[in-house]
Amino acid sequence: MSVMPDPHAKIAIPKPKLITRETDPLHIIKTRITTHGRPVNIAGPMVRYSKLPFRQLCRDYNVDIVYSPMILAREYVRNEHARISDLSINDKDVPLIVQVGVNNVADLLKFVEMVAPYCDGVGINCGCPIKEQIREGIGCALIYNSDLLCSMVRAVKNKYGDKLRLETKIRIHDELDQTVELCRNLCDSGVDWITIHGRTRRTRSSQSVNLDAIKYIIDRIADKNVPVIANGDCFKLSDLEKITKYTGASGVMAVRGLLSNPALFAGHDICPWGCIEKFWYWALEFGGLPFQLAQHHLYCMFESMELKRSLLKEMMNLKNYISLIDWFDENFDFKRHGEDGFGEAIEIPYKK
Known part of the structure; x- marks a missing residue:
């Protein structure tokens, strides 16, 4: 059953949920190499x-x-509508970091107060390069406004301390020493860990x-003892070791790689068929996923x-869940949850 954030801003809001060692993101980042023999x-x-x-789905595959x-x-x-639509969770959705786009302390503190009972940490987006966001002082704009960003970090950590983890996800500057200075300031402000996307705001995906840039920054803030996560170009499990070994990062964040292959951290170089069946199960189990969004997940x-291009084109021409389920049954040996072999197949089980 989904748990929805309280939609009434003026009603007393629950306290931040209790973080345990098993669900503490910072503890996981610091210890994964010893508990699992790999970076986080x-x-x-x-x-x-x-x-x-x-x-x-990602959690099903070792994320x-x-x-x-x-x-x-x-x-x-x-x-209220944004609160209902933007965040839904359940008791299996841990550890969860809720990322926020924000440009002032007041909105951030109110936001954190409202989401803290339902997550294990909050991440401030300082990496989105979209022009509209930058014009509003959100995303990448924040890496050029160190005073504001650090004041937001201090405000949250002063209020919540270790009861709530706080992360910043940044891009790099053209002049790397600017990024080093920003990271050192963030560490001094109390940030729990920093994620560095190794591209500038103008670098195309x-x-x-730029792994050299990530390594350069990590080397120069090592004395702060704040973990750094490397972000960018992680498409296979082998990239996890390659990136962390080269940069010295505590772990890797994948985005595009997981969108096309949610099982990449389980060692699958290509998305396995079982991933498709599990996605269907979770999408229908939890509900609330717009059809076109589910369709695009499947496309990726x-x-x-x-998949055969003719079938891919057919799928994208479908208009609703019913026709999509029928299409799956017509073309594949499509197992449901509870059936023998559900979620286990690797190859596409074509019927024709």
């Missing part, structure tokens, strides 16, 4: 796509920490991530699996 892996925030069914989509603080704290996974 994280499913990063994806606009629209990091909804509850997809988060649960340690999962983020919500970015939520705009100004809308969430003022609009088609260009390789099928592209990774190199």
Whole structure:
């Protein structure tokens, strides 16, 4: 059963939920190498796509920490409809980091107060390069406004301390020493960990991530003892070790790689068929996922699996869940939850 944030901003809001060692994101980041023999892996925030069914799917395939989509603080704290639609969770959705787009302390503190009972941490988005967000002082704009960003971090940590974890996800500056200075200031302000996307605000995703930049920054803030997560170009499990070994990061955040293959951290180089069946199960079990969004999730996974182009085109021409389920039954050996072999197949089980 989903748990929805209290839609009434003026009603007394529950206290932050109790973080245990098993659900504490910071503890997981610091100890995963000793408990599991590998660095921590994280499913990063994806606009629209990091909804509850997809988060649960990622958890089914060895993801340690999962983020919500970015939520705009100004809308969430003022609009009941935004609160209902932007965040749904359940008791399996742990540890969860709720990412926020925000440009002032007041909205951030109100936002954190409202989501703290339902998550294990909050991440401030300082990496979104969309021009509209930057114009409003959100996303990438914050890496050029260190005073504001650090004041927001201090405000949250002064109020909540270790009862709630706080992360900042940043991009790099053209001049890397600016990023080093920003990270050192964030550490001094109390941030629990920093995620560094190794691209500038103008770097296209088609260009390789700058691992040298991430390594440069990590080396120069090592004395702060604040974990750093590397973000960018993680598409296979082997990338987790390669990136962390080269940069010295405590772990890796994947975004595009997980969208096309939610099982990548379980060692699958190509999305397995079982992932499709599990996605269907969670999407229908939890509900609330718009049809076109579910359709696009399936499209991304099928592209990774190199589904026949004619079938991919057919699927994208469908208009509702009923016709999509019928299409699956017509073309594949499509198992439901509870049936023998559900969620286990690797290859596409074509019927024709």
